Amino acid sequence: MRKSPDPTWARLGFSEAPDFTESGKNVGIVIIDKIIPHPAIQHLGYRLKYVTVHDDFSITCRNIALEEPVENDDASGEHGLMTLLALSHKPFVLQGKTHTGIAPAANYFVLNHGAFKIGEGERLKAGIEWILNKQKEWNIRMILSTGWHALDHQVYLKSTRKNSTVQALASAVRSGVLVVCSNGNTRTVNILPPRDYLAVGGYNDRGLAERHNHLPFPDEPYGRNAEGHFRPDVLAPRVYLTVPFCESNKKADVVSYYWGTSGAATLVTGVAAYLMSIFQGLDTTTLRTALTTYGDRIHGYDNLAPRINVTKAKTAIELGQITNQPQEAIRFLRIRHTHIELHSQDDMKRAIALSTLVERQLCSRDLLWQYSFDHSPIVRKVAVWALEKPINEHERKDFWNRLAQESEGGVRGWYAYALLQDARKNEVSQWIPLSTDINWTVRWCVREYLAMFPDFFPQLEPTHDPDSILSKASPLIQWLSDRNG
Template sequence: MRKSPEPTWARLGFSDAPDFTESGKNIGIVIIDTIAPHPAILHLGHRLKYVTVHDDFSVTCQNIALEEPVENEDASGEHGLMTLLALSHKPFAFQGKTHIGIAPAAHYIVLHHGAFRIGEGERLKAGIEWILNKQKEWNIRIILSTGWHALDHQVYLKSTRKNSTVQALASAVRSGVLVVCANGNTRTVNILPPRDYLAVGGYNDRGLAERDNHLPFPDEPYGRNAEGHFRPDVLAPRVYLTIPFCESNKKADVVSYYGGTSGAATLVTGVAAYLLSIFQSLDATTLRIALTTYGDRINGYDNPAPRINVTQAKAAIESGLITNQPQEALPALQIRHTHMELHSQDDMKRAVALSTLVERELCSRDLLWQYSCDNSPVVRKIAVSALGKPINEYERQEFWNRLAQESEGGVRGWYAYGLLQDARKNEGSQWIPLSTDINWTVRWCVSDYLAMFPDFFPQLETTHDPDSILSKATPLIQWLSGQDG
């Protein structure tokens, strides 16, 4: 960043900074994540509950804001802490600008259910049921799930109804709770959230509130999910989201920067809580319509999801422009005969059918190579990820050839990952030019490749900021040019 980012509230379209004592007041927000005690959350006091579901399905609840901070060498709870702070942090001035959480007056329940471990779905269901028993007392209106995909394979497709998180949150959705989720950080993945959730993608606002400066994020996933429904619903900033410094590594920094679609979804959660606290009779469906209808498209972008614009959404609600109508029932894709659907004209039917055969180990390598040439990038990702790594010299060269020819970033990510397996020291001249690739999986593969041979190659500092990709890669490119000379 050449200049300090503007406050997140300004970048979301607020006309003024959220009121510290009013924004989100009395709205209960459940955050599915982990946190650790930290001085920056002390002000939340009894408004923050930390609910833990243990392996024996017992549930405990603690006032973690009031506990003494402990040394946190492994950064556990850092993601959840950043999420909580983006929503609730106290106002502070940084380089002449006032930053504040989007919904600092809300009540927060952080739910730790042992995510990404066997049995996570059952534990999550137990935790949600425990919390919903207090729905009225805590006025639970929003659940934020940044890792809704859980242990599911992130490339192979199946109905989202089969996902353990979706099953665990079904009762909350039925009870009128708004579930906000992150849409995904990179096109390398395929699975996209169910239509029941307010799915939040991101864009590159360069830390600026002025909307003419906003750009699409170059590796942003969007498209149809396994049911055939377009995702995401809305977009929010995903770079340089400024919060009080809270990282475990010892630095003298004044601020930390949150990011990704986890950060974007967190900001939208805050906006939802802000609006719910103003319009107390507002229901989740009407709120969704306001946010998705009264946003701003990014000019020239083929992703139709709009950017959140708080001022426009609030004005539409105030003016009664939004009719309270149930969400339109869209039919979901039906996969009746897997082998027949492999030849469907609908690319998502082909993708689900191919995923099913791969997971049942009914796909030959020849068939995977055949579908690696499919006209749909969603299908190609499934085929290339299932191929894994090249199994002989011919395949290795073919992976390199395909990587050079492939234009879709997510498919490029899987070719790069395959080539990273059994990578060789003499391939540096092929890897280093990929350090400017727009797909972050490709760049991370370059970084991992160089780290295999630290005494021979300079290293690549990875970045999530599209505007910094070239500057991080330039020393490497120059080094390679010197070697060639």
């Protein structure tokens, strides 16, 4: 970007910057992630606790903000730091604009349970139970889970109630704690969060507060989850989320940019804490209704979730306009006979049935090819993923042809990933044109392909900014044109 982005608070619809000493005050927020000591979090002092569940299920609690910063040569803890800073960083001015955390006065409890390792569900449950024992003392009001899918397969579909994170957080949900989660960063994924969680998707606001500039994010996942419930609930900015510089690779930059629906969910968590600190006793049902009812739809977009608008939601609560409708019975999709549901008129039922058969190793390759032609991209993703990769030259040619014909970004991602498995040097003319694809996975595959032959081909610099895809790919396209010319 040529100029610095607008502050995240302005892009969320705040009428003025959140008060550094009041926004989120006394609200307890649990962040499921890991962090390291860092100068940018030292102002939090005793308001930041770092809870770690170890492999032997022992639990430690540190005042990590009071510890001396450490050298960090990898990105370990970087994601958690950006999350924490987006919520709580001190005010700073950049090109005349004041940036500040969304809920800088809140109390924070970062929970590291050893995610994405065997046994993570049991460790998470132990950590959550330990924290909930102090729920009243710490006023725990919400949990931010940006990686709720845990070790689950992200394409094969099953009930979210079988997810280890969902099971671990069930007691928190029952106790009235609001769980905020990210909805996913790319359409290559099929699984979407449970209805119990406030699921946050993203959009491309280009770093600008003016809402007429906002666009759908081109690779944004949305739709029904395995229980048949539409996700996400709300949308928030997912590009150029500005925080104080905190990256492991040393640069001269004064800021870092947080990206994706992890960042979007973090901002919504901050908004929720802000509103809870203003309206004492605000319950999670009323809060969710305010955020989902008094937002702004993106015109012409079939994603039903609205953009967060803080001023609208706050005004509606002030004026008593929030009416919580009686909870209707939650209806879940039910799969009674897998082989019968494989032919259901319901896309999700077919996808769940196919996922079940694949996981039970009851699907022939011919059947997978048959369902790779299904009219639903949800089903096609399951089939293409299960095919894994071409098994001969004839199939490899078919994969390339299908990739060229496929219009849905998520399915394109899995065709590209399958072709990457045994990619050859002489395929460069087929790979480089994919560097302009809207799907992140497709572009990631191009980058990985080129990285296999660094002495022969130029490299692709990845970008999370949809508006920068063409400019990042341009040198590659020109190189290929010169080579072919």
